[in-house]
Amino acid sequence: MAKNYAMTIDLQSCIGCAACSVACKNENNTDTGMNWSHHIHTTTGTFPNVKYEYIPTLCNHCDNAPCVKACPVKAMYKDDENGLTLHNADKCIGCKACMASCPYGVISYNKKDPHQYWNDQESWYDDVSATPAEIKEKIGTEVPYYNPERAFNYEAIRYRGIVEKCQMCDHRLDRGEQPYCVSRCPAEARYVGDLNDPNDKIHELLTHDHKTLREDLGTKPKVFYLRSF
Amino acid sequence: MKVNRRNFLKISAASGLFVAGATQTKPALNAFTKSTEASSKNEPQGEWKASVCQGCTAWCAVQVYIINGRATKVRGNPHAKANHGHSCVRSHIALQQVYDPDRVKQPMKRTNPKKGRDEDPGFIPISWEEAMDTIADKIMELRDNNETHKFSVWRGRYTALNGILYGNMPKIIGSPNNVSHSSICAETEKHGRYYTEAYWGYADYDHENAFYEILWGADPIASNRQVPHTASIFGKLKDQAKIAVVDPRLSTTAAKADEWLPVIPGEDGALAIAIAHVLLTEELWYKPFVGDFKDGKNKFVEGRTVSEDDFEEIQTYGLVKWWNIALKDATPEWAAERSGIPAEQIYRVARDFGRAAPKAISFMSPGSNMVVRGGYTAQAMAALNGLVGSADTLVICGGESAPVNSWPSIDAYVDEIAEKGNNMPRADFGGRKLEMPAMNSGRPGGIKPTNTTADSILNDDPYGLKVVMSYWTNFNYSNQGSDRWDEALAKLPFMVHMTLHPAEQTHFADIILPVPHAMFERLSPVRGSNGNLYRHVHMQTGVIESPFDVKIDETEVPWMLGEALERKGFSNLIDYLRNEFRDPETGKHPENGLEFNEIATKMYTQPLWDPSIEKKGDVINGWDEFLRIGTWNSIPYRFRQKWNGNWGTETGDFEFYSETLKKALTTHAENHNTNVDKVMEATNYTARGELAFVPHYEPAYRVGDESEYPFIFSDHRSKLNREARSANCSWYQEFKDADPGDEAWDDVAKINPIDAKRLGINNGDMIKITSPTGTITVKAKLWEGTRPGVVTKCYGQGHWAYGHIASLDRKKQIARGGNNNTILAPVHEALSGSGARHGGQTRIKIEKV
Ligand code: SF4
Ligand code: SF4
Numbered sequence A: 001m002a003k004n005y006a007m008t009i010d011l012q013s014c015i016g017c018a019a020c021s022v023a024c025k026n027e028n029n030t031d032t033g034m035n036w037s038h039h040i041h042t043t044t045g046t047f048p049n050v051k052y053e054y055i056p057t058l059c060n061h062c063d064n065a066p067c068v069k070a071c072p073v074k075a076m077y078k079d080d081e082n083g084l085t086l087h088n089a090d091k092c093i094g095c096k097a098c099m100a101s102c103p104y105g106v107i108s109y110n111k112k113d114p115h116q117y118w119n120d121q122e123s124w125y126d127d128v129s130a131t132p133a134e135i136k137e138k139i140g141t142e143v144p145y146y147n148p149e150r151a152f153n154y155e156a157i158r159y160r161g162i163v164e165k166c167q168m169c170d171h172r173l174d175r176g177e178q179p180y181c182v183s184r185c186p187a188e189a190r191y192v193g194d195l196n197d198p199n200d201k202i203h204e205l206l207t208h209d210h211k212t213l214r215e216d217l218g219t220k221p222k223v224f225y226l227r228s229f
Numbered sequence B: 001m002k003v004n005r006r007n008f009l010k011i012s013a014a015s016g017l018f019v020a021g022a023t024q025t026k027p028a029l030n031a032f033t034k035s036t037e038a039s040s041k042n043e044p045q046g047e048w049k050a051s052v053c054q055g056c057t058a059w060c061a062v063q064v065y066i067i068n069g070r071a072t073k074v075r076g077n078p079h080a081k082a083n084h085g086h087s088c089v090r091s092h093i094a095l096q097q098v099y100d101p102d103r104v105k106q107p108m109k110r111t112n113p114k115k116g117r118d119e120d121p122g123f124i125p126i127s128w129e130e131a132m133d134t135i136a137d138k139i140m141e142l143r144d145n146n147e148t149h150k151f152s153v154w155r156g157r158y159t160a161l162n163g164i165l166y167g168n169m170p171k172i173i174g175s176p177n178n179v180s181h182s183s184i185c186a187e188t189e190k191h192g193r194y195y196t197e198a199y200w201g202y203a204d205y206d207h208e209n210a211f212y213e214i215l216w217g218a219d220p221i222a223s224n225r226q227v228p229h230t231a232s233i234f235g236k237l238k239d240q241a242k243i244a245v246v247d248p249r250l251s252t253t254a255a256k257a258d259e260w261l262p263v264i265p266g267e268d269g270a271l272a273i274a275i276a277h278v279l280l281t282e283e284l285w286y287k288p289f290v291g292d293f294k295d296g297k298n299k300f301v302e303g304r305t306v307s308e309d310d311f312e313e314i315q316t317y318g319l320v321k322w323w324n325i326a327l328k329d330a331t332p333e334w335a336a337e338r339s340g341i342p343a344e345q346i347y348r349v350a351r352d353f354g355r356a357a358p359k360a361i362s363f364m365s366p367g368s369n370m371v372v373r374g375g376y377t378a379q380a381m382a383a384l385n386g387l388v389g390s391a392d393t394l395v396i397c398g399g400e401s402a403p404v405n406s407w408p409s410i411d412a413y414v415d416e417i418a419e420k421g422n423n424m425p426r427a428d429f430g431g432r433k434l435e436m437p438a439m440n441s442g443r444p445g446g447i448k449p450t451n452t453t454a455d456s457i458l459n460d461d462p463y464g465l466k467v468v469m470s471y472w473t474n475f476n477y478s479n480q481g482s483d484r485w486d487e488a489l490a491k492l493p494f495m496v497h498m499t500l501h502p503a504e505q506t507h508f509a510d511i512i513l514p515v516p517h518a519m520f521e522r523l524s525p526v527r528g529s530n531g532n533l534y535r536h537v538h539m540q541t542g543v544i545e546s547p548f549d550v551k552i553d554e555t556e557v558p559w560m561l562g563e564a565l566e567r568k569g570f571s572n573l574i575d576y577l578r579n580e581f582r583d584p585e586t587g588k589h590p591e592n593g594l595e596f597n598e599i600a601t602k603m604y605t606q607p608l609w610d611p612s613i614e615k616k617g618d619v620i621n622g623w624d625e626f627l628r629i630g631t632w633n634s635i636p637y638r639f640r641q642k643w644n645g646n647w648g649t650e651t652g653d654f655e656f657y658s659e660t661l662k663k664a665l666t667t668h669a670e671n672h673n674t675n676v677d678k679v680m681e682a683t684n685y686t687a688r689g690e691l692a693f694v695p696h697y698e699p700a701y702r703v704g705d706e707s708e709y710p711f712i713f714s715d716h717r718s719k720l721n722r723e724a725r726s727a728n729c730s731w732y733q734e735f736k737d738a739d740p741g742d743e744a745w746d747d748v749a750k751i752n753p754i755d756a757k758r759l760g761i762n763n764g765d766m767i768k769i770t771s772p773t774g775t776i777t778v779k780a781k782l783w784e785g786t787r788p789g790v791v792t793k794c795y796g797q798g799h800w801a802y803g804h805i806a807s808l809d810r811k812k813q814i815a816r817g818g819n820n821n822t823i824l825a826p827v828h829e830a831l832s833g834s835g836a837r838h839g840g841q842t843r844i845k846i847e848k849v
């Protein structure tokens, strides 16, 4: 049977550390400013009755995804096999219609080719330090800590003129592993499970109080936030 | 692999058919790496190899994912029971440190003999050999002039191999001056534990069994201690326990806690003392641990003295004395006036804490006691664990043993010149000044107060240091009163900086030596303290080849220096290393620095990997298996081993009235031919008489006059700081706003909106913050998470020389943000010799610029 993946983030466990966001950059080779995983934080109230909340964000892989509807060339699509909202870099024409339609702001556009820093021929401190290009040459990859495993089913590093976003680490799910942000969350706050599998742990997790972002919009998000921060 | 544009590009480019400009794509992006590493199969392409993260002093065992010799990912080592597969956000940021092009890439020497902030050092590349020869010449000069004591080694972040470069090398050369950074880290909390239960070290906690925790300045889901373990259980802990956080700023832990007590900085002691008062007056102390009144009637009544004869103690000593001397009048109402926390909240926390006894934990962190008068505050926080009976029941001050070997004796290699030098007084003030007892485990002078080294240099007190070898330090950044350090470093005739990044201290160096990032580029054992009830030793296994020309500071450098000294007629150092070190398996002696590093590591750790050596913990079958597993775990802590007279104090009991401290203070006083009252006076404490021997309240000490400097400045830590070394990483900057109140790519001063309005300051305005010690200019952030009258700011940025992200302009020395240590006063908690950077130690004024 086809799968229908969804994520739970237990806000009671979440410590607002951004390890998920750093891990996502690490897994998906995203450049500075391109963050598939990010956060919303709020400080409300007045001293000393102050409340701080941190909500990790990412693509919601909406069942009713506005980005998919907006994309004129079907580069943004729902994958029937796994229920994810995926981006096909090859089809993408960079028109940004998806970005405009996504109410969550989780799609990024490559204004320029990523990781150009590593081509820089100038060192920061004369002969004391190295040039980025020197390190790149020695290490042999576009970014020294480049993750080639991402290349299995998506552009491992995207390029100028297209958008990019969280693919729910579909390459990892495909080989039976949790997404990287889930694996590296030190608080064990995140989980991805198959809503179509009645034995999946996700159903038990969803017995906690939970909510999704902007349910009112009818997007049917599949990132469920359990309990509160 | 399905054919798509990506593959097409790869294929066409690889066969030279690619036509530039044919598409808008970046042609070489994925395709032409050394090995393309593109995957047609969906399989892991790398291997996880063991190492240790030293991003903070949790020192977590990690694994690094190696693909074709590259470090690509980091995770917790699942074999390590203290962090069981978890690592915190900082561990990943290390990837950007190790591959940072801004690192020092080769040995360099200074060509401009003049030193100063404004001088261009004129660094030019040299060989390792020339560097070693130059250093050896400087050392020989000292030896020829019988002034080897003017040699000094400064230690910053280190591994268990530090005993060679930092421990033994100075003694063989002939100097007592090995100065560690430890005193600017966390020594005062150790003071608190030592004078209650004779433990000089970090505590561990059995969170899983706690029902109530008071966290004093502690933010353990964000920064030290034991972050990954605490993070992993925090969600469950919230289900089972109540958590109260005492912290002037709304930390993440405070935000998630049941109670936030935003104490006026430096006044935590009032709260701790008042909580003790309530526990006694309301009969909430844990009787099976502390004991009871002989007639069973509670005589702890506010304001009334109790007779010592009426009470019978079990595990503890001096409860009634403590009550009479320091607690009887310390009501929550009294504490409310001092701490800014409402009396009702103090009552509530005290009662809930007491009712949870003995499943109640008082957990202190440096923020609450690395404070000018914080020694007694730390003692009060430690004493609470005695009152509720969680000491050695839930709170571990000790731990099981992790057996390692000590280094071979140097006795035969210390000649007459060295002996004379070793017997000279030390440069730092620890113990030798009345105002600086700096007691480690009750021994005056057992701590070397790092920050007094600057005073020693500036005033030639007792003599001027001449030759310094300094590794993984950045003392003119990390010590309070950093401008003062600039002057001291400029005065220092010869300094070698062994460092990862060119840093502020490097600017004053005569020689720069690039050293490995320990997590990735060297083999070394790391002996951490306990976590999750386990003691351990973890292994850094040198998982990549460095792209830089590095040599290992703690072993290769002394080896090469030993060879250089031998060439100049002094062979004791290299003889020691050659003769005394031998591979425990083959018996082979080292022939070069790298071999020496490996042999030293094997010798040190042999008890852990040699299955024939008995120990309580993991059994590992040999060296190779040890490297593969990367950690050794003890058995879990056996609680109550200190009970019934084994507390290790002077009385053998858990001391509320500290005979142990009395003895230590008396020793220091006698060393200076004076009495304890005079010690109290010299060390800035207000206590006189018996008060000096019990945990008690001391009013906060602040530098600066309130009329001129109306605000209190409060310094705090970041969840992203790798000990102030991560500001040059983009991942750090992008998510800097994960620290509550902070901003990405910035370093803001957080001001309560009420104060900001009064000063006409808007969010984002640049402001000049001036203290009696210095000035920084940073962006203002209006934030409700700080108390009116208190400006809070995170430590870790404000680097004027640390790389292209951390520093905005290298030549003009413009930092991103401002360094808190520029405005913090160089003051100490003198009993433990600690740099007192917290507790609102300085007042400031704010001006809009
Ligand atoms: S890594 Fe986990 S704990 Fe940290 S912010 Fe993300 S979800 Fe929260
Ligand atoms: S699922 Fe993967 S791609 Fe999506 S946010 Fe997590 S790490 Fe990033």
Ligand code: SF4
Residues within 6 Å of the ligand: B053, B054, B055, B056, B057, B058, B059, B060, B086, B087, B088, B089, B090, B091, B226, B227, B228
């Ligand atoms: S930074 Fe500290 S807590 Fe985090 S993984 Fe490293 S050693 Fe552990």
